[in-house]
Amino acid sequence: xxxxxxxxxxxxxxxxxxxxxxxxxxxxxxxxxxxxxxxxxxxxxxxxxxxxxxxxxxxxxxxxxxxxxxxxxxxxxxxxxxxxxxxxxxxxxxxxxxxxxxxxxxxxxxxxxxxxxxxxxxxxxxxxxxxxxxxxxxxxxxxxxxxxxxxxxxxxxxxxxxxxxxxxxxxxxxxxxxxxxxxxxxxxxxxxxxxxxxxxxxxxxxxxxxxxxxxxxxxxxxxxxxxxxxxxxxxxxxxxxxxxxxxxxxxxxxxxxxxxxxxxxxxxxxxxxxxxxxxxxxxxxxxxxxxxxxxxxxxxxxxxxxxxxxxxxxxxxxxxxxxxxxxxxxxxxxxxxxxxxxxxxxxxxxxxxxx
Amino acid sequence: xxxxxxxxxxxxxxxxxxxxxxxxxxxxxxxxxxxxxxxxxxxxxxxxxxxxxxxxxxxxxxxxxxxxxxxxxxxxxxxxxxxxxxxxxxxxxxxxxxxxxxxxxxxxxxxxxxxxxxxxxxxxxxxxxxxxxxxxxxxxxxxxxxxxxxxxxxxxxxxxxxxxxxxxxxxxxxxxxxxxxxxxxxxxxxxxxxxxxxxxxxxxxxxxxxxxxxxxxxxxxxxxxxxxxxxxxxxxxxxxxxxxxxxxxxxxxxxxxxxxxxxxxxxxxxxxxxxxxxxxxxxxxxxxxxxxxxxxxxxxxxxxxxxxxxxxxxxxxxxxxxxxxxxxxxxxxxxxxxxxxxxxxxxxxxxxxxx
DNA sequence: CTGAAAGCGCTTACAG
DNA sequence: CTGAAAGCGCTTACAG
Numbered sequence: 001x002x003x004x005x006x007x008x009x010x011x012x013x014x015x016x017x018x019x020x021x022x023x024x025x026x027x028x029x030x031x032x033x034x035x036x037x038x039x040x041x042x043x044x045x046x047x048x049x050x051x052x053x054x055x056x057x058x059x060x061x062x063x064x065x066x067x068x069x070x071x072x073x074x075x076x077x078x079x080x081x082x083x084x085x086x087x088x089x090x091x092x093x094x095x096x097x098x099x100x101x102x103x104x105x106x107x108x109x110x111x112x113x114x115x116x117x118x119x120x121x122x123x124x125x126x127x128x129x130x131x132x133x134x135x136x137x138x139x140x141x142x143x144x145x146x147x148x149x150x151x152x153x154x155x156x157x158x159x160x161x162x163x164x165x166x167x168x169x170x171x172x173x174x175x176x177x178x179x180x181x182x183x184x185x186x187x188x189x190x191x192x193x194x195x196x197x198x199x200x201x202x203x204x205x206x207x208x209x210x211x212x213x214x215x216x217x218x219x220x221x222x223x224x225x226x227x228x229x230x231x232x233x234x235x236x237x238x239x240x241x242x243x244x245x246x247x248x249x250x251x252x253x254x255x256x257x258x259x260x261x262x263x264x265x266x267x268x269x270x271x272x273x274x275x276x277x278x279x280x281x282x283x284x285x286x287x288x289x290x291x292x293x294x295x296x297x298x299x300x301x302x303x304x305x306x307x308x309x310x311x312x313x314x315x316x317x318x319x320x321x322x323x324x325x326x327x328x329x330x331x332x333x334x335x336x337x338x339x340x341x342x343x344x345x346x347x348x349x350x351x352x353x354x355x
Numbered sequence: 356x357x358x359x360x361x362x363x364x365x366x367x368x369x370x371x372x373x374x375x376x377x378x379x380x381x382x383x384x385x386x387x388x389x390x391x392x393x394x395x396x397x398x399x400x401x402x403x404x405x406x407x408x409x410x411x412x413x414x415x416x417x418x419x420x421x422x423x424x425x426x427x428x429x430x431x432x433x434x435x436x437x438x439x440x441x442x443x444x445x446x447x448x449x450x451x452x453x454x455x456x457x458x459x460x461x462x463x464x465x466x467x468x469x470x471x472x473x474x475x476x477x478x479x480x481x482x483x484x485x486x487x488x489x490x491x492x493x494x495x496x497x498x499x500x501x502x503x504x505x506x507x508x509x510x511x512x513x514x515x516x517x518x519x520x521x522x523x524x525x526x527x528x529x530x531x532x533x534x535x536x537x538x539x540x541x542x543x544x545x546x547x548x549x550x551x552x553x554x555x556x557x558x559x560x561x562x563x564x565x566x567x568x569x570x571x572x573x574x575x576x577x578x579x580x581x582x583x584x585x586x587x588x589x590x591x592x593x594x595x596x597x598x599x600x601x602x603x604x605x606x607x608x609x610x611x612x613x614x615x616x617x618x619x620x621x622x623x624x625x626x627x628x629x630x631x632x633x634x635x636x637x638x639x640x641x642x643x644x645x646x647x648x649x650x651x652x653x654x655x656x657x658x659x660x661x662x663x664x665x666x667x668x669x670x671x672x673x674x675x676x677x678x679x680x681x682x683x684x685x686x687x688x689x690x691x692x693x694x695x696x697x698x699x700x701x702x703x704x705x706x707x708x709x710x
Numbered sequence: 711c712t713g714a715a716a717g718c719g720c721t722t723a724c725a726g
Numbered sequence: 727c728t729g730a731a732a733g734c735g736c737t738t739a740c741a742g
Contacts, residue, residue, distance in 0.1 A: 026735055037713045042737060052711055069511070072486055073431035074735035077718045084487070086471075091457060094647075098453060102446060105474040114483040116441075117472040119460040128469040130424045132439070132487040156422035158379065262650070269653045292449075295617065296651055298624045381719060392729045397721060407727060429719035432734045713742080719734105726729080 025066045033066075034059050045070070076133060084114040085319070086129035088122050090142035095261075095290045096308075097140055100164075104138070104312040111316065126153040135159040136319060141166060160322055162315055168334040173318050175335050177306045179287075182339030183210030186257050186285040186304045187218065189341055194350035195255040195283060196221045201241060201267065202259025203231045207287065211257065225253055230263065238266060245274045254353040255283035261290055264301065281353075284346040300344035306337045380421045388421075389414050400425070431488050439469040440674070441484035443477050445497035450616070450645045451663075452495055455519075459493070459667040466671065481508040490514040491674060496521060515677060517670055523689040528673050530690050532661045534642075537694035538565030541612050541640040541659045542573065544696055549705035550610040550638060551576045556596055556622065557614025558586045562642065566612065580608055585618065593621060600629045609708040610638035616645055619656065636708075639701040655699035661692045 027045070031038035036055060044051045044059040045068075051059075062068075076082070085108055087101050105115040116134065118125030122144045129137055136159050144150050145163075154161055154172070161172035168174050183200070190198055191214075198220060200211040208227065215226070225244040230237040244252065258264045264286040271278060278284050278299060289303040318333045382400070386393035391410060399406045399414040400423075406414075417423075427437055440463055442456050460470040471489065473480035477499045484492055491514055499505050500518075509516055509527070516527035523529050538555070545553055546569075553575060555566040563582065570581070580599040585592040599607065613619045619641040626633060633639045633654060644658040673688045 024735095028735080038736085039713055039715095039738090040711085042735095043712090046737080048737095050711060055711080071432070071735050073428045073488060074718090075737075076428035077426070077432060077720090077735080078737045079718090082486070084483070089472075095450070102474055109475060109479060114479070114486065115474065116483060116487065117444075117474060119457055119470065119472060120464060124464065124469070127424060128439070128471060131427045131437075131469065132471065132489075133427065134487075152422060156424065265651050272653050296620050298627050383719080393720085394722090394729055394731095395727085397719095398728090401721080403721095405727060410727080426719050429734090430721075432719080432736085433721045434734090711742105713740105715740085716738090718736085718738105721734090722732090724729105724731090726727105 024071075025068045026071070027068075029066065030059060030062050030068060033062050082114075082133040082135050083112065084116065084134050085136045085138060086125070086132075086134035087115060087117045088125045088137060088139045089117050089119050090122055090140060090144060091120055093140060093142070095292070096288055099290060100140075100308040100311055103308040104315065107312050107316050111320065113319075123147070123149045123153045126150070126157055130157055136162070138162045138164065138315060139172075140164050160319065162318060164311070164315070168332070170332060173333045175311065175314050175318075175337060177311070178336050178338050179204060179206040180210035180213070182287060182304045182306075183207045183257065184214040184217075185339060185341045186287075187211060187214035187220070189302075189304075189343070189347065190255045190257075190283060190285065191218045191220065193255075193283070193347060196350070197223055197253040198255045198257065199223075199225045199228060199244065199253040200257045200259075201228045201230055202257075202263060202287070203229055204259055207259060223253065230259070238270070241267065242270055242274070245270055245276055249281075249353075253282070254350050255285075255347070257285045257287070259287055261286055261288045261293060268297070279346040279348050279352075283348055283350075283353075285341075289340070289342060294344075299346055302342065302344045302347040304341045305339050307340050310337050310340075380423045381426070382423075384421065385414060385417050385423060388417050427488055437488045437490050438467060439471065439489050440491045440493060441480070441487075441489035442470060442472045443480045443492065443494045444472050444474050445477055445495060445499060446475055448495060448497070450647070451643055454646060455495075455663040455666055458663040459670065462667050462671050466675065468674075478502070478505045478508045481505070481512055485512055492516050493670060494518045494527075515674065517673060519666070519670070523687075525687060528688045530666065530669050530673075530692060532666070533691050533693050534559060534561040535565035535568070537642060537659045537661070538562045538612065539569040539572075540694060540696050541642075542566060542569035542575070544657075544659075544698070544702065545610045545612075545638060545640065546573045546575065548610075548638070548702060550608075551705070552578055552608040553610045553612065554578075554580045554583060554599065554608040555612045555614075556583045556585055557612075557618060557642070558584055559614055562614060578608065585614070593625070596622065597625055597629070600625055600631055604636075604708075608637070609705050610640070610702070612640045612642070614642055616641055616643045616648060623652070634701040634703050634707075638703055638705075638708075640696075644695070644697060649699075654701060657697065657699045657702040659696045660694050662695050665692050665695070 027038045027041040031041045034041065036059070040051060040055065041059050044056040045063060087104065089097060089101065101117060108115045118128050122139065122142060126137060137157060139145065139161065141163060163169065163172050163174050166174040166176060187198060200208065202208070211227065228240050228244065256267065258267055268278065276282070285302045285304055287305050289305045289307060294300050314335045314337050318335065382393045382396040386396045389396065395406060395410065396414050399411040400418060431437055442459065444452060444456065456472055463470045473483050477494065477497060481492060492512060494500065494516065496518060518524065518527050518529050521529040521531060542553060555563065566582065583595050583599065611622065613622055623633065631637070640657050640659055642660050644660045644662060649655050669690045669692050673690065
């Protein structure tokens with residue numbers, strides 16, 4: 001008969017094997033070896049008061065000798081806290097989200113949270129997080145967010161929910177980006193360089209509103225290509241951009257603002273087609289600030305948009321507050337994050353574009 | 356007195372409140388509503404045989420209506436399984452990893468696993484996953500992997516460990532990429548187009564070996580720029596690339612192979628500086644296949660490298676096997692994934708580069 | 711200071 | 727096909 005590994009521990013403690021065949025030490029084993037009840041072991045291990053110093057030390061010594069690892073499943077079954085945050089990353093969200101989440105995790109880890117990300121279908125992600133005791137879920141929006149399944153899943157979730165890029169809601173905390181102001185900033189900067197004939201290429205309504213406002217405020221020039229509306233999945237709308245690029249210099253705008261870095265790449269391709277160059281032929285500002293863009297493009301693009309640092313810390317500030325205060329008395333927060341203009345190489349004074 | 360939310364469900368099921376004050380549904384609730392024992396509910400929910408179809412359907416309907424989410428801690432306490440996979444994503448891993456993990460999660464979800472990703476420090480990530488009862492961890496390597504902390508953490512982890520991009524190991528399952536063969540494929544393709552003077556720009560030793568082999572096998576031309584070694588963090592090594600680009604056409608290679616898409620962007624920038632164009636002045640093959648590159652670059656680049664689909668399914672195949680077989684009798688697997696050449700627009704017959 | 715007992719939500723023999 | 731009971735490892739009132 002094979003000897004039980006237990007005998008190594010010089011006592012007749014219970015046997016307890018992991019599926020992998022490894023022996024697993026529990027508080028009962030420790031209790032038996034220490035000659036106390038497992039209640040006392042639990043207290044000693046958790047630093048609860050009411051255990052004699054001598055007893056505690058003895059227990060601690062045995063625990064460490066046996067390489068005791070607490071079974072978190074058991075602990076979790078009793079007290080449901082995990083201090084962890086789940087981030088929902090919908091498919092096809094691209095580089096910006098990667099940087100935001102990376103930044104979020106760095107900041108959250110410093111604050112003692114553990115962070116996990118779920119890719120793919122947001123509804124499934126919520127379920128996964130619930131299963132794994134995540135107590136805060138942070139959502140980056142996607143079209144899925146308005147589906148009944150998603151709504152049902154988020155309602156079933158009992159923890160804290162925070163939604164990026166969302167208008168205020170009675171159901172969860174929200175963070176929005178001041179896109180309007182971002183585009184106004186961009187126009188301001190261009191106007192400061194003397195530009196009077198500026199085009200906006202994009203489709204987001206907030207950004208368009210910002211563009212309209214700034215145009216009026218600064219009394220910029222009206223021209224047929226002032227606004228080129230390029231809705232998603234409407235490739236043909238880019239023909240208008242092409243038309244604009246083909247016009248003689250005197251009829252073209254001197255500066256362009258694009259909606260996103262995706263749009264920027266499309267624009268750059270078109271420019272190449274028509275042998276136009278940036279910033280030699282146009283000044284350009286792109287919304288979205290993705291750090292490695294500089295690595296990828298051969299020009300350093302002036303950008304405007306929220307910084308990932310600000311977005312991440314805005315979200316975490318809300319969570320900190322909640323952690324401290326009594327959740328019940330804190331309503332659902334809403335924070336609007338400002339944008340930042342980062343001037344790089346693609347914005348030049350209008351005099352550079354003189355005929 | 357406030358009405359308990361329970362009353363909505365038309366039964367006097369037990370009350371069970373989360374610390375946040377919200378109600379949590381358990382199998383007991385479902386049992387009471389269905390008028391069966393919770394043992395039966397457990398069986399029905401887990402697809403065990405021995406439950407009448409009608410009963411099962413009733414239970415399933417109630418469960419979904421109540422938004423039941425199984426308590427993993429409880430389940431885990433009994434059978435130490437969670438059918439979930441944690442992916443370790445070290446900082447600064449870039450686009451390729453994003454696509455790989457996205458693909459992995461799509462395939463894993465189909466097979467009934469739930470997948471979570473941890474960003475940042477790999478050691479902390481292992482701990483996070485342990486805390487959350489992940490039973491399989493998949494690691495994308497980083498320099499951290501050889502640190503004592505990481506090794507200790509992965510040894511403490513009781514589940515299945517799989518390491519991408521690694522040579523065989525007695526401690527975990529491994530998947531490697533046949534980089535040597537990848538570069539050989541690239542050279543073969545170029546040679547097939549008649550190229551005899553090819554440069555490799557990069558630093559990975561396997562890839563360099565592949566290049567050397569192919570060069571010998573095909574008896575390609577020796578020339579001073581055959582291999583331009585550009586180690587990471589050695590910006591000055593790119594001067595040699597610049598030197599090569601400045602040479603007169605007769606002295607330059609006709610085709611280039613780069614190590615990674617990062618290197619490709621550097622090359623493209625340099626080409627622009629010297630008014631050289633791809634593929635007009637050079638054929639080009641880049642290692643790494645990142646789908647949105649086509650969107651970003653203005654040229655469709657011919658690439659070689661493992662497809663994310665293959666890498667993901669290779670990893671999952673190992674996990675499937677383990678799930679089915681008896682873990683004890685299955686050793687640690689090693690799989691080598693082949694590469695794929697995707698011919699796009701940057702490889703042309705050598706005659707196009709005739710003087 | 712210490713311990714017996716109840717219970718967290720679930721699975722799994724086992725008995726009907 | 728269904729259910730009563732034991733038990734996974736732990737924490738937490740509660741009683742001594």
